[in-house]
Amino acid sequence: MPVLYKASFGYLLRHPWQLGLALLGICIGVAVIVAVDIANSSSRKAFLLSMNTINGEASHQIVAGPGGVDEELYVHLRVAGGMRNIAPIVTGYVSVDGQTLQVLGVDVFAERTFRAYTQPATGRRSTLNESTFGEFLTKPGAVLMSSAVATKLGLAIGEDFTITSAGRDYPALLIGTTQSSSSSAALANILVVDIASAQHWFDKIGHLSRIDVRLPADQGAAASILAELPPGTELLSAESRTRSITEMSTAFMTNLTAMSLLALLIGTFLIYNSVSFAVLQRRGLIGVLRALGLTRRETFSLIVAEGAALGIVGALFGVLLGVWLGEQLLLLVSQSINDLYFRVTVTNVTVSPLSLLVGFVAGVGATGLAAMVPAIEASGYRPQLSLARSVLERRTRRLLPSIALAGLAAAALALIILPLSGTSLVAGLTAMFLLILGFALCIPVMVDTVSRLAAGVAGRFGGATARLTVRGVSASLSRTGVAIVALAVAVSATVGVSVMVDSFRLAVNDWIGNSLRADIYVGVPGGSLDPELVRDIAQLPGVAEISSSRRIWLEMPQGRTRVLILNRAGPGYGGVELLDAEAEETWRSFEADGAVLVSEPYAYRNAVARGSTLSLNTPLGPQAFNIAATYRSYDANQGTVLMSRTTYRRYWHDEAIDSIGVYLAAGAASQSVMERMREISKGRQSLLMRSNRELRDLSLQIFDRTFVITDVLYWLAVGVAIIGILGSMLALQLERAREFAILRAIGMTPWQLGSMVTLQSGFIGLLSGLAALPLGLLMAWVLIDVINRRSFGWQMDMSIAPSFLLTALALSTGAALMAGLYPAYRAASARPALAMREE
Amino acid sequence: MVNSNVQIRLSHLSRSFQEGAQQHVVLQDLSANFYEGETVALRGRSGSGKSTLLNVISGIDAPDSGRIEIAGLDITAMSERDRTLFRRLHIGFVYQAFNLVPTLTVADNIRLVLQLNKVEDAEGSRRIRELLTAVGLADRRHSYPDVLSGGEQQRVAIARALAHRPRIVLADEPTGNLDDDTADDVLSLLGDLVRQEGGTMIVATHSAKVAARSDRVLELQNGQLIADSRHG
C-alpha cells in the first residue's frame, strides 16, 4: 500500500471508536434497505410462485361471477368445440388441523398438459400405477399432496383425515404424494383432489371456479372461444389476473421502501458527518501533505477513496445484516399482506443478487457522495500548515445562509411538485423527501441563532461556565451541525409517523365503531352460510333483526372490482357513513333504483363521484350502475362497490350469504343467543361467532400489526441517529482534547468539565428535538394528506397528541445526553498534561 | 560553492492578512535575490513575517502581488497544480513545528516524499537508509514520531526535507524547539547536507549561531528585506 494511504488510514485505525461508529451507521442504513427489499420481493415472489404453480401452463382462464363458470360450458367447448387444451378447476380453501390449505380440484385427464404435479407420483402401492390413479378418480375425498405437506400434517399414505370447508367437516384420504417436479415451496399448501370432491366440499355442484386454457399465440384461437362464451363470462390472460392481484399490495410495498430510504438518508447524513469530521480533524495532516506536494486532485482522490473504502466495508456488513433483518421483516410483511390483501405463505427467503447489489451500491454511493463535500473542502485548503479553527468556523457560518436558501428552494420545489403531480405516489414521496431535505438544510441556521440567543440567557443566569457550555454548540457548528440535523430528521420521522398512525388509528377506530352496529357477527371461514341456518337464526328468541352481507370479486379485462352486497337490518344503513350525499335519497335509490355506492378509495382511484356511472360484469353482460354516493372506508383494497341485495338479485342468481350481523332484542343476552346459535348449527355448519367487541378489537389488532413494521423501521432510523450523535460527540471531544486540557489546567474540576460536555450534548439533543417538531408535523401532514391518499385513497383528519411532541423532545434530549456520557467521562478523566502534548 | 546564478528572484512581493475589518500588512513590496548554493539566514522579530515569506516562496501561500521566479520559472504565474508539482520536486521544507505525519513511521515519513516523486521503492529504501544514517537515526526507522524526542523528530524532518534532493531547502526555525547543543548538531547537519547537494537554503531563525554559519544574513523589517548590519 502506498505510504500516502497508510498515512491517512493510519488516522482512522488510531480512532477505532469513530471508525466503528461510522461503519455502523453505513451498515444499518444499508441493512434496512436490503431487508425491506428482501421482505418485499420474497413475499411477492412467493405469491407469484404459488400463482404460477397453480396456473401451471395456462395462458388464459375463463372466469365468471360469484357462482363460477357453468360446467356445461366446459363440456360444450371440449365436445362441440373440439378443444383439447382446456382444463376445469374448482378451487377454494379448507382447513386441516387448524392449518389453511388450498384445494385444487382437477380433472386428472385434462391436467397433463397443465400441471405435472397433479399426477400421482407414489401411491399406496408405492409405484406410479393405475390403481392410485383409479383411487384418485373413484374414492370420494381422495387427496394427493406433496410429501412435505404430508409430513407437516403428520399423515402417512393411506391414512384418513378430516377437512373442514365452510364450517362443515368432510372425510378425506391421503392416497399418494404429488410429483414434485415443481418447486416444493410452491406446493407447500396445496391439496390436489378430483374435481367432484372439490365441488362437493365447496358446494359448487355443476359449477367450476374457472377453466384453464392454453392458447396458441395467434388471435384467432381466442376469438373462437370468445364467440362461445355466455354474457358475464370472460376469457382473461392468466398473467394479467395475477398482476391485478399483486398490484393491490404495490402501494403498501412502495411505502415500506420509502421508509427504508429514509433510514438511508439519515445514514447518509451520518456518513457525511463522520467523513467530514475525519477530514476536519486531519486538516493538519492534509496541510502537511499539501505542503509536501500533494496536488488538489490527489488530495480529493485520497479522501474520496477513503470514504469509498469505508462505504465498501460498511455496506458489506450492511448487506449481511440486511439479509438477517430481511428474514425478520419478512414475517411482519407477509403477515400484513395476509391480513390486508391476499393469502401468501412465504416459506423461502429469496435473496436476489439484485437486492444485495442495490443495497451495496446505495451504501457505497451514499458514502461517496457524503465524502465528496469534505473532499472538495479539503482539497481547496491553502496548504497552510494549520488552518485556524476560527477561520474554519467563520467559513462554515458564512455558508449557513446559502445552505438554508438551498433548503428553502428544495422545499419550494416540493410544494410545486405536489399540486402538479396528480395521484402519483412516487412524486408524492419525492416531494416528501425534498421537504425533509429542505427543512434539514435550514436547521443549522436555526441552531446557530437559537444557541447564540440561549448563550446570552445562560450567561446571565448560569455564569461563565453555562455560557461556555451553550456557546460551544454554535462555536463548533461545523462539527455538530450535521449530527444535529441527522438526529432532528430521525426524531421528526418518529413524530411524523406516530402522528400519522395515531390519526389513522383514531379514524379507523371511529369508522369501525360506526360500521359495526350489530351485536354479534356470524360467518364461516372460507365459505358461505347455509341459507336455511340463517333463516333459523333469525327465528331464534332474542334475535331482533339480521343484516347480511356477501363479498364477491367481479373480473373484467380492465381489472377486478370488489363488490359488497348488503341487506339491511331494521335500523337501516346507519353503519355506512356517506361523504357526499344526503342519506334518505341515497338509500332510496340504493334500494329501489339499482344505484350503487363506492368507497372513498374506489372513488379516488377511479376518479368517479356521485352522479357518475360504473360498469360491472353481470350474467347479462356488462351493465352500467349509477353511483349514488361515496362512503367512508379504510379497507386496504383498491376500493369497494356497495350494492343492495335487491339490485344484486336482479342480475345474479346467487343467494349465498357470507356473514350476518345479528341484532339482539331488548334484554337479550348475547352469550345465551350465541349459545343457542351454536346449538342449532350443530351438525350443519360450525359457525364463527364474534361479539361486536371482539370484532372491533380484532380489527384494531390487525391495524396495529400492519404498523409494527413501520415502528421497527423508524426505531432503526432513530438508532442510526443516536449512533451519529455518539460518534460526533466522541469526535468533538477528541478534537477539543487540548482545549479541555487547558480548561483543566486553569482549574476546572473533572466533574465540572464532565458536566459541561454532557450538558452540551444534551443541549444539542434539545435543539434537535425542537427542530424535529415542526418537521415532524410537516411530515405527518404529507403522510396523511399526500402519501396515504395517493397510496390507498384514504382521507382522514390529523390529530396531534401533545404527548408525541413531548416524547420526541425527551427522546432526542435523552439520546444525546446518553451519547454525551462516555465522551464526558473521557474528557474528565484525561490527564491534562498528556492531552496538551497531543497534536 | 556559491556562484552568481540567481536561484530565487523575488520582485515586489506583498502579502497582507484580513482580520475582520482590519488589514494587516506583513510583506510590502519586497524584492530580493538568492543565489545557487548559498545559505541565507533570515532574521526578524517575532511576527515580522518570516514564516509568511517562506510559505510564499514555497508556494503553499500566495502573495497578493509581486513575482517569484525560481530557476527562471515564474511560479506565481503557474496553476495551483503545477506549483504543487514544482514544490514536490524542487523544494524541501523543514517546519517550525516538525510536522511529521504522526500515523507513519520514521522511514515511511521519508518514503512518502519519495513515493510522491515516483522514486522506485528499492532506490527509495537505499536513500532512506542513507539519510537516516546521516542524521543518526538508522535504528529508529520503525518508530513512530510521537515516541521520539524533539531533536530526533527535527532530524527526521530534515531527512524528509532532503530526501528528494531538492534545489531549494526552506527551514523555518528548525531549532526553535531544541536546546543549544542539539540545535547546533541539527544545524550543522542541515548545512552540511545542503552544501553537499549544492542546494540553496533559506533559514528563518532567531539564533545568532545560525546566522554565523550562513553565507548571508537578511533581516525582515516593516515588510522589507534588508541586509543585516552586523554581518557582511
Ligand SMILES: Nc1ncnc2c1ncn2[C@@H]1O[C@H](COP(=O)(O)OP(=O)(O)OP(=O)(O)O)[C@@H](O)[C@H]1O
Ligand atoms: N493566516 C493568517 N491570518 C491572519 N494573520 C496571519 C496569518 N498568518 C500570519 N498572520 C500574521 O502575519 C504576521 C506574520 O506572521 P509570521 O508567522 O510570518 O511571523 P514570524 O516572523 O514567522 O513570527 P515568529 O518568529 O513568531 O514565528 C503575524 O502578525 C501574524 O499574526
Ligand SMILES: [Mg+2]
Ligand atoms: Mg514563524
